[in-house]
Amino acid sequence: MNGKIIYSVFGAIAVGAFWWLSTFFTPKTTVAVVDSQKVLEGYQGFKEARDAYEIRIEELTKGFNDRRKIFETKKREHEVLKPERSPEQHAQQEENLSKMQQELIVLGTQLEEQSAKEEEKLLKGVYNKINDFMERYGKEKGYDVILGANGQGNVMYTDHGTDVTDEVLKALNKEYVNGI
Template sequence: MKKSLILLGLSLALFSCNNDKGTAASGFKTAYVDTSKLSKEYEAFKDLETQSKVKQEEMGRGLSAKEQQLRLDAASFQNEARAKGEQWAQVKMQELQERQRNLGIEQETIIKQLQEEFGAKNDSAVSKMKKYIKDYGKKNGYDYIYGSGDVATSIIYAKDGYDLTDEVLKGLNSEYKSSAPAKPAVAPAAEAEKK
């Protein structure tokens, strides 16, 4: 009798340890997704990063030219101040300081504009990713899908068999490619920078 109870207990222990793809002994089906990998390899995030860089370069060109001109004017100011006198120098110095303040304001405006535009687009991509994972979990019968990553980790350890990251990433990218409009052409400056 003791032997049969021990064998029954041992077989139950082996059965519960041999769960498939996240089915825990308690009956819950769990898995996790590496969110840092998703954020690096999800095509929507890659496209947003490329678009952001291109737009930042485009918006920064005019600002760059103004900054260069201000530097040239400031350098020539030294020589002209001696020739034209102190009163002229004070007026010119105020003008240069005002231009510098305006450039700072323009730069802050560009940064804010980029953050607003691409922050909203990034939030939208994150929402789509979360919805996809939620739908994936429902469709495949998961009770819980946890997130792991570099920043906010909710998993300390999990067997590799519980990792759904590659499956989710493949599905996300497939869904993104099928719903995304054709990629815009990359600006020549951005293309040259890649090389």
């Protein structure tokens, strides 16, 4: 019985010593935190891409808006001229207006799809650039992990010393301006 106690004590001492040595001699993991939303919104490349996207969407919607105005004008005209038209003319104009309305619906759907594609293309390019930069930045600064905080619970707390958002944003924009 005494032998079991002695082995148990030595076992506990060995486990404790192993734990202490492993934590004492294991290198610390360096972690940094970046406010990903702030980086995205402050990144000059995103701002320029967003401006180009808005111009492109404006171009796409111009044709749609012009057609919608024509439709609305023809619809008002139809209502005003309704008493002066024959039933056949009225039916023909109703059919024409219905076709125009269907064309507008199709055009609107195409516009939404094109807008979504343009936005996806914009964001993919920006995210790829930021992610590539973050990888190089992390290696250069010696971080093992960089966590992205977005205010939605991913990172609930960070010491200000680990938040490198402003430093990242400054370096990212410098790289963008210099064309790297």
